[in-house]
Amino acid sequence: MSASPGRIAPKKRPGRRLAAAPTAPSVGATGIDAPSDSIRIRTRGLTKRYDDLVAVDHLDLDIHAGEIFGLLGQNGAGKTTTILMLLGLTEPTSGAARVVGLDPSRGPLQVKRRVGYMPDSVGFYGDLTGRENLRYTARLNRIPAELTETTIDEVLDQVGLTDRADDKTDTYSRGMLQRLGIADALVKDPDVLILDEPTTAIDPLGVTEVLELLRRLVRERGMAVLLSSHLLNQVQSVCDRIGIFASGKLIGQGTMEQLAARFGDGRREVEVGLDLPQGADDRHAREVLRKVPGVESLDDGPRPGDPWTLTVAPGSDPAAVRSAVLAAVAAEGLPLASIRAVLPSLEDVYRRAVARPATAAAARPRPSNEDTPAAEDTPAADARADLDRVPAAAPPPVRVVAPDPVEPVTLPSDPPSPEEKP
Amino acid sequence: MTAVPAQPAPRTRSVPGSGWTVVAAKEFGDHLLSARFFVLVIVLGLAAAIPLYFAAAAIREVASGVTDTQAIFIALFWLAPDVGDQFTLPSVTGFMAYVAPLLGLAFSFDSINGERAQGTLPRLLSQPIHRDDVVNGKFVAGLAVIGLVLVTVVTAIAAFGIIRLGIVPAPAEILRIVLWVLLTFVYVSLWLAFGMLLSVAILRAATSALVGFGAWLLLTFFGGLIVSLIGGIIAPVAGTAEEALRNNGTQEALRRLLPDTLYREASLSLLNPQVTSVSTPATIGSYEQAQQRIPSLLSLDQSFILVWPQVVALVAMTVACFALAYVLFMRQEVRA
Ligand SMILES: Nc1ncnc2c1ncn2[C@@H]1O[C@H](COP(=O)(O)OP(=O)(O)OP(=O)(O)O)[C@@H](O)[C@H]1O
Ligand SMILES: [Mg+2]
Numbered sequence: 001m002s003a004s005p006g007r008i009a010p011k012k013r014p015g016r017r018l019a020a021a022p023t024a025p026s027v028g029a030t031g032i033d034a035p036s037d038s039i040r041i042r043t044r045g046l047t048k049r050y051d052d053l054v055a056v057d058h059l060d061l062d063i064h065a066g067e068i069f070g071l072l073g074q075n076g077a078g079k080t081t082t083i084l085m086l087l088g089l090t091e092p093t094s095g096a097a098r099v100v101g102l103d104p105s106r107g108p109l110q111v112k113r114r115v116g117y118m119p120d121s122v123g124f125y126g127d128l129t130g131r132e133n134l135r136y137t138a139r140l141n142r143i144p145a146e147l148t149e150t151t152i153d154e155v156l157d158q159v160g161l162t163d164r165a166d167d168k169t170d171t172y173s174r175g176m177l178q179r180l181g182i183a184d185a186l187v188k189d190p191d192v193l194i195l196d197e198p199t200t201a202i203d204p205l206g207v208t209e210v211l212e213l214l215r216r217l218v219r220e221r222g223m224a225v226l227l228s229s230h231l232l233n234q235v236q237s238v239c240d241r242i243g244i245f246a247s248g249k250l251i252g253q254g255t256m257e258q259l260a261a262r263f264g265d266g267r268r269e270v271e272v273g274l275d276l277p278q279g280a281d282d283r284h285a286r287e288v289l290r291k292v293p294g295v296e297s298l299d300d301g302p303r304p305g306d307p308w309t310l311t312v313a314p315g316s317d318p319a320a321v322r323s324a325v326l327a328a329v330a331a332e333g334l335p336l337a338s339i340r341a342v343l344p345s346l347e348d349v350y351r352r353a354v355a356r357p358a359t360a361a362a363a364r365p366r367p368s369n370e371d372t373p374a375a376e377d378t379p380a381a382d383a384r385a386d387l388d389r390v391p392a393a394a395p396p397p398v399r400v401v402a403p404d405p406v407e408p409v410t411l412p413s414d415p416p417s418p419e420e421k422p
Numbered sequence: 423m424t425a426v427p428a429q430p431a432p433r434t435r436s437v438p439g440s441g442w443t444v445v446a447a448k449e450f451g452d453h454l455l456s457a458r459f460f461v462l463v464i465v466l467g468l469a470a471a472i473p474l475y476f477a478a479a480a481i482r483e484v485a486s487g488v489t490d491t492q493a494i495f496i497a498l499f500w501l502a503p504d505v506g507d508q509f510t511l512p513s514v515t516g517f518m519a520y521v522a523p524l525l526g527l528a529f530s531f532d533s534i535n536g537e538r539a540q541g542t543l544p545r546l547l548s549q550p551i552h553r554d555d556v557v558n559g560k561f562v563a564g565l566a567v568i569g570l571v572l573v574t575v576v577t578a579i580a581a582f583g584i585i586r587l588g589i590v591p592a593p594a595e596i597l598r599i600v601l602w603v604l605l606t607f608v609y610v611s612l613w614l615a616f617g618m619l620l621s622v623a624i625l626r627a628a629t630s631a632l633v634g635f636g637a638w639l640l641l642t643f644f645g646g647l648i649v650s651l652i653g654g655i656i657a658p659v660a661g662t663a664e665e666a667l668r669n670n671g672t673q674e675a676l677r678r679l680l681p682d683t684l685y686r687e688a689s690l691s692l693l694n695p696q697v698t699s700v701s702t703p704a705t706i707g708s709y710e711q712a713q714q715r716i717p718s719l720l721s722l723d724q725s726f727i728l729v730w731p732q733v734v735a736l737v738a739m740t741v742a743c744f745a746l747a748y749v750l751f752m753r754q755e756v757r758a
Binding site for chain 1: 439441444445447448452455540541542544545546547548549550551552755756757
């Protein structure tokens with residue numbers, strides 16, 4: 001792969017975005033479509049059933065301009081189905097969605113004009129070159145001919161494919177196809193980018209470039225990015241917020257910290273590295289650190305010389321503990337090499353989150369059919385109303401969704417399915 | 423995150439036009455550059471050249487002794503030449519009846535499932551085009567290629583005829599040939615639409631090619647046989663003359679369910695002005711009438727009236743196939 005770092009610098013695209021055009025009256029325009037709204041993707045009660053399988057179950061999601069949202073979940077959790085509904089490629093069974101303020105099932109064309117999408121197993125016409133494939137996309141998007149070539153050059157450069165652009169895509173490796181897929185999604189200069197497992201086959205340096213590119217697009221153009229992935233460290237490093245899916249339900253969403261607080265094991269740690277010579281007596285240093293108020297215990301790292309891990313006592317503020325540790329280190333003149341707050345890894349959080357619903361569902365008293373008449377219809381109707389009633393002001397950019405068991409009774413719930421009966 | 427703009431305005435500057443034209447243009451280009459296009463032109467050319475050669479020879483033989491050369495040029499298309507003992511080659515139209523279905527199928531059997539297999543369908547459908555733009559565009563591109571192939575082949579035949587026979591076709595003959603090309607175009611479109619239907623309904627291109635091929639064999643070569651078999655059982659040609667004629671009529675109606683029969687009947691009466699009737703007489707009276715009829719050349723509009731029902735039936739079948747493909751595609755999951 002010829003991709004060299006630093007090629008990714010996004011450039012301005014003169015003339016492509018014409019400002020000051022009045023916002024087109026959108027489909028089903030009400031509150032949600034107010035001009036000051038920064039929400040790019042919003043769903044309320046979005047549900048998709050395949051026969052008796054609920055692929056997506058009453059999904060409520062808000063994704064704002066200028067953020068990257070990561071969708072996580074086991075295979076078959078419903079990520080791709082959600083994405084297809086957002087694009088209007090699959091009809092929701094119930095519930096509603098708005099993408100750039102439009103209803104994807106009623107105005108799919110306007111939505112698709114402004115949403116760049118890369119499917120999970122992206123494919124191209126093998127007997128056309130990469131450039132020709134992108135040209136076709138540009139034509140389908142009605143990009144004026146005089147802008148087409150510069151746009152294509154630019155996106156090819158952004159994904160580092162310029163050298164291979166004139167080879168037939170039959171000859172591309174899988175990672176190159178994924179790069180081309182990202183370029184393809186960018187050709188239309190989208191306001192929203194939806195990427196379904198975009199980096200599974202891209203090499204490590206390429207992934208860094210791609211993630212950097214996404215961050216820049218978000219920062220400089222205020223794009224909203226929704227990406228699904230199984231690569232947790234990538235998600236952790238690039239996503240502003242993360243949503244975790246399990247069997248069609250969004251069991252948690254929020255920033256990494258919020259998720260950690262909700263699904264972490266409650267352990268909070270500070271990692272301290274001291275620059276002690278090999279074999280030196282470190283008992284004094286241990287003693288000092290151990291005595292810092294709020295420190296519960298001190299553990300060695302896996303190898304000698306590794307940083308120590310201080311566990312913060314329950315009820316103490318980790319930030320305060322860190323300051324106290326710093327003060328103690330300074331007072332004692334210890335040779336500090338590093339200090340950092342240890343967050344639980346996304347993998348830990350994810351593991352716990354996905355393991356949780358099974359037990360929660362078992363403990364949850366299921367409503368009987370008599371208690372929830374027309375359970376099929378009302379939530380959807382409510383959801384639609386809710387969707388259009390949302391005030392113009394953007395809600396706080398982050399929130400953690402309450403877990404199912406503690407959610408209010410008004411929450412839509414399905415009738416008990418046969419196999420879940422005891 | 424800085425000040426976030428409102429829902430950005432939709433791009434105002436864009437090329438007008440509708441999605442299906444873009445799809446059709448791309449597909450048309452693909453077809454022209456594809457190997458199957460060349461193969462088909464060659465196969466079709468050969469299929470036409472062989473009977474053409476012998477037909478021309480036969481016509482020259484006849485034409486030299488005949489002063490009235492009216493409608494002799496057009497015989498090039500329908501004359502089934504005798505070659506050697508007892509062996510008759512099919513005419514140009516006969517060959518066309520065999521090959522035309524393949525022409526239609528070849529340009530459509532993998533149009534949708536091929537996109538699926540390549541993984542390009544979700545990407546294509548996520549572009550700002552309507553879903554039906556995909557089928558419409560592909561169908562139109564197929565029609566365009568078919569038209570191109572037919573016009574090329576027929577022009578070549580006519581050129582050959584003019585040179586070889588030394589006869590310039592009369593305007594009426596040219597008109598008949600043009601009408602016959604249109605008829606063939608409709609017939610090929612039927613198979614194009616059928617191939618489209620297969621490509622939507624069957625997820626694997628190889629399977630849909632096989633099914634299409636099977637349908638072609640069945641309808642073109644064994645169709646008549648099967649229909650006579652069924653006809654022989656439900657309406658045997660026996661008993662009194664009236665009964666026999668009636669049952670014969672029933673069998674004929676059955677045969678008319680075959681697009682192959684429709685096409686052959688219609689092309690024969692379009693090309694050959696001597697053909698005055700495409701159906702067996704329904705009563706003894708009409709049979710006698712037909713016997714007494716003086717052999718004469720039909721005028722073009724008379725021929726046209728004769729084939730009108732066949733043309734309508736072929737068009738209806740085409741529309742039905744395409745509509746079915748269309749509806750199926752609109753209801754299909756993007757990933758299936
Ligand atoms: N066309 C279909 N018919 C029936 N069921 C389907 C169909 N498409 C998807 N499903 C089911 O819907 C559920 C959700 O599928 P989806 O593709 O959204 O999962 P995913 O989260 O994207 O999984 P992965 O991580 O493997 O990509 C799965 O159980 C799948 O079997
Ligand atoms: Mg998926």
